Amino acid sequence: MNLSEKSRNHVRKLCVEISDRSVGSKGNRLATQYVDREFKKLGLTTSQPEFDVMDWQKEGADLICGNQKFEVFVGPYSRGCDVCGPLYCASTLEELEKTDATGGILFVYGDIAKEQLMPKNFVFYNPEEHQHLVYLLEHSQASAIISATGRNGLLTGGEYPFPLIEDGDFDIPNVFMTEEEGRALLKYLGMEVRLISRSRRIPSKACNNIAKIGTGEASKIVITAHIDAKKGSPGAIDNATGVTVLLLLAELLQDYAGKYPIELVAFNGEDYYAASGQMNYIASRQGNFKDVLVNINIDGAGYYEGVSVFSLFGLTEDQQQLVHKIFAENADIEAGIPWVQGDHSIFVQFGRPAIAVTSKWMLENLETQSVTHTAKDNISIVNPDQLVSIALAIEKFVKGLI
Ligand SMILES: [Zn+2]
Structure with a gap:
């Protein structure tokens, strides 16, 4: 199976076969189990820190x-x-x-x-x-x-x-x-x-998905995408596509042995009132983000119209150069304006550099679109090939960091 087919399958699994990924629901549990299984298949070390939530x-x-x-x-x-x-x-x-x-x-x-x-x-x-x-x-x-x-x-x-x-x-x-x-x-x-x-x-439980690639004491590259969706929405663009990029990256980076260890995190709670997954992650770090080299957060990516955008937050000179090289080499990836409604904001608030990846269309229509959090956010508006292109670009960025 090539990456494009894998991309399609992951999206279908997450927002068609599993019908509700709202935090604490059965579908939410099925989704986190699926991601853990996929990570493990690739031989990655995984964990699923659990917390109390309300369905x-x-x-x-x-x-x-x-x-x-x-x-x-x-x-x-x-x-x-x-x-x-x-x-x-x-x-x-x-x-x-x-x-x-x-x-x-x-x-x-x-x-x-x-x-x-x-x-x-x-x-x-x-x-x-x-x-x-x-x-x-x-x-x-x-x-x-x-x-x-x-x-x-x-x-x-x-x-x-x-x-x-x-x-x-x-x-x-x-x-x-x-x-x-x-x-x-x-x-x-x-x-x-x-x-x-x-x-x-209904009192319930939920967990984040964390996979680790590489070892060493150097700062980490933390790549994130939230796995939960709003109740009532298939959550295709928001954010089955982001999780799919994480899974494609797990595949692309499974043998990575670069200087900086990589942490792949599926946050469970971005569209949930208590942001429980994010709070759990921050607590597990005791609020210490100094060891994060850079965060890459994918949310709202892979819309079928238009290109993908990378918005940059406080990158170092080297990191910026690397991203601009990616812009030059990829016709379907452009620089985006900064936006705050995503998990990259956590890293930015802790003073770490971050890249937020989304669809240009979403970013430009944030205030007027009627897709997000509704039934319209379904698989019909996803371009799985765009997700492959994003994963390949992130792979290039990760492997290019010196
Ligand atoms: Zn989202």
Whole structure:
């Protein structure tokens, strides 16, 4: 089997045969088992550090106001509920600050629902504005929260409406709806409404995949791709393709005996509220990243239209030269603008050089595309040959480091 066929097979395995790779799900476990098996077949030393996570199941929700039923969606990782009470609402911080929704159901919309709130315990990026909103929501004393949201590609991909809250550490049951439904709901302000949400949190386990190639005391080349996907999405471009590049690299580098040991890491948690795989990895290093020579992170690569892009973060002169040689030699790989929504940010935050690999189309359409985190992110939009080309370029880079 040539690399192109292998690439195709890995992608198919990860996002067709396995149908759900959300953290803690059965599919997630099947995917990490698959990657470990593939690494081991090539004779690599592997480990699968495990951690506690929360899986989540939803069976819909109903919002009933008088004779009217509204279409609402269960907030990811929310608790379920069956609650009745008067409807309170707030669209600005000032309104929310004044709202005591004790015994009632709180409806938030407009200004305070314009972007998804970062999870309470998410450490990598958490604006004060979000923390304050979460604080106010938790102190509203509402027995449930309904939000009406629009579109926000940058933070939530292609989902419409998007969940305002996606946080297993936020304990007030919550649902979300479209802005249109939200406008219709406003006329029930102060009236008795009932919300039933059949949402369930399920304690589970998940693991990262780590494979080591080469030995020695020199700094490491850490190549990463997240293996988890959003629930409800096959996660083809996000990020079965990244994991496929990792597996192709395992193949290409299995006999590598260069100066710098290589660590291949499939992170389990990039699209998960608690980023548990990333937190586990950082904890296992005790926050010490000094031994990382460079990180290469693949996320969103292999889109069927257009070329791949490598975005560079703090590379040394030598590393930059090497990458520019790759740009010159590969018509389908170009320099990309910096972007932060990926696991390379961890390495950058710890002051290490990094290369983020993605599709030019994804990078250019980050804010407007409606693919990421939806059913549209499936195998039909993947070009497996682009993944081979990326793997070969990374191999060249790794072997070219002096
Ligand atoms: Zn991703």
